[in-house]
Amino acid sequence: MLLRSILVYCAFVTIIIFMNACNGNSTKKDDKPVADSSKKTVKKEEIKKEPEKKFERPPIVNIIDTLAIKKTVIYCADSAATFERIATKLSKIYTGKLAEYAKKNNVKIIGKPIAWFKKQKAPYFFEAALPVNKKGAKAVTGVQVRELAAGKVVVAHFYGPYELLPVGYDAVKEYLKDNKKISAGSPYEIYVTDPIDKDEKPVDPYKIQTDIVFPIK
Numbered sequence: 001m002l003l004r005s006i007l008v009y010c011a012f013v014t015i016i017i018f019m020n021a022c023n024g025n026s027t028k029k030d031d032k033p034v035a036d037s038s039k040k041t042v043k044k045e046e047i048k049k050e051p052e053k054k055f056e057r058p059p060i061v062n063i064i065d066t067l068a069i070k071k072t073v074i075y076c077a078d079s080a081a082t083f084e085r086i087a088t089k090l091s092k093i094y095t096g097k098l099a100e101y102a103k104k105n106n107v108k109i110i111g112k113p114i115a116w117f118k119k120q121k122a123p124y125f126f127e128a129a130l131p132v133n134k135k136g137a138k139a140v141t142g143v144q145v146r147e148l149a150a151g152k153v154v155v156a157h158f159y160g161p162y163e164l165l166p167v168g169y170d171a172v173k174e175y176l177k178d179n180k181k182i183s184a185g186s187p188y189e190i191y192v193t194d195p196i197d198k199d200e201k202p203v204d205p206y207k208i209q210t211d212i213v214f215p216i217k
Contacts, residue, residue, distance in 0.1 A: 059160025071148040075129035093128040101143045105136025156212040161205040185215035
């Protein structure tokens with residue numbers, strides 16, 4: 001159910017992005033020379049791309065200090081040239097290589113999907129992971145195993161559109177600074193809420209929880 005929901009959600013996000021792109025790139029044809037037409041088309045596209053996407057309200061960010069338990073995760077490293085490609089790549093990893101590894105090794109997925117992003121701008125380099133109950137003995141090309149140690153963490157429970165997630169990262173960084181806490185490893189995201197409800201309809205993005213986890217000393 002979880003992996004199917006991830007696939008549906010990623011597909012939904014991709015479709016929305018595609019529709020927005022189509023709406024933003026439509027141009028009107030005319031009979032003027034190619035050179036003039038090209039110049040006008042560029043201007044129209046630039047005007048349509050300038051406004052940033054507006055959201056009905058800011059996200060909700062609740063920050064807590066807590067302890068993370070030890071986890072075994074299977075993961076794949078990948079990259080995306082644009083933000084729009086991330087959803088497709090994550091979907092392919094979660095439902096492809098990682099699902100194959102779990103099935104081949106008869107291991108159980110025991111938690112929510114996880115992802116590490118090395119930076120918050122294109123090109124995006126990331127690792128997509130799933131927590132499992134044990135390490136398998138049979139290798140799958142491209143799949144690696146990592147042990148996440150137990151320890152102190154600061155977690156931002158983020159509720160809002162994924163595009164606003166940088167707000168959550170900034171809030172945690174400010175919290176660490178104000179409370180004189182030192183990060184001790186790369187932050188990662190946990191996709192807590194199933195984005196598809198029991199009727200298989202997309203959930204209100206402001207009701208979808210994403211945890212932003214910062215390991216600390």
